[in-house]
Amino acid sequence: MNKYSVSRLAVKNAVARLGLTNVQAPNALIKYAQGSSFVWSLESTSGNQAVYDNYNERVRLVIAENGTVLDVFPIDFALQTPSNLSEDVRQSLKESTKETLIAKRDETHRKWCEAELAFHETSYEIAKLRLELIDASTGEAAALNSRLADLCADNKRLHEDRSALRKERTELERALVPYI
Missing domain, CATH: 1.10.287 (Helix Hairpins)
Known part of the structure; x- marks a missing residue:
C-alpha cells in the first residue's frame, strides 16, 4: 500500500467541500487516496500530478508524484456548483x-x-x-x-x-x- 501525506490546502478544502473537521480530514484523505483509482495525469510546473477517483466515497483527489494529496473535490463538484458553470x-x-x-x-x-x-x-x-x-x-x-x-x-x-x-x-x- 502506498504511503500518502496530506497538504494543508487539501485539509482546508476537505473541511470546506466535504464537511469534515480539521481533525478528521487528514486521516480521511489518506483513506480516500488508498481506495482511489487513477483517472488521468496532470502536467504541472511543480512536478507530476495525477487525478484519482474514489468511487465508494465519491471524491476526486489530486495527488502529487511523491504521494502528497494536494486537493480534494466531491466527484461531481463542477456539476454541483451552479456558480461554476451555466x-x-x-x-x-x-x-x-x-x-x-x-x-x-x-x-x-x-x-x-x-x-x-x-x-x-x-x-x-x-x-x-x-x-x-x-x-x-x-x-x-x-x-x-x-x-x-x-x-x-x-x-x-x-x-x-x-x-x-x-x-x-x-x-x-x-x-x-x-x-x-
Whole structure:
C-alpha cells in the first residue's frame, strides 16, 4: 500500500467541500487516496500530478508524484456548483462524460469478451490433450505433456488478462452510475 501525506490546502478544502473537521480530514484523505483509482495525469510546473477517483466515497483527489494529496473535490463538484458553470455547459459536460464512459466501457467489454473466448478455447485444448494423455504411449506422453505445459501457461496469462479487464469494466460501470 502506498504511503500518502496530506497538504494543508487539501485539509482546508476537505473541511470546506466535504464537511469534515480539521481533525478528521487528514486521516480521511489518506483513506480516500488508498481506495482511489487513477483517472488521468496532470502536467504541472511543480512536478507530476495525477487525478484519482474514489468511487465508494465519491471524491476526486489530486495527488502529487511523491504521494502528497494536494486537493480534494466531491466527484461531481463542477456539476454541483451552479456558480461554476451555466446549466447548458453542465448538461453538455454531463452528456459528453457519459458518452465517453460508455464508449470506454464498451471497448473494454469487447476486449474482455475476446479474452474470455481465447481462455475457453485454450481450456478446451487442454481438456482434449488430457484425454489424449490417457491412451498415449510413453513417447507420445512426453510431447503431449510439453504441449500441455505451454497451454497451461497461456491459459494462466489469459485468465489474468480477463480478470484485469473485468475489473476495469466494473470500475467504468461504477463511474458511469452518477450519469445515468
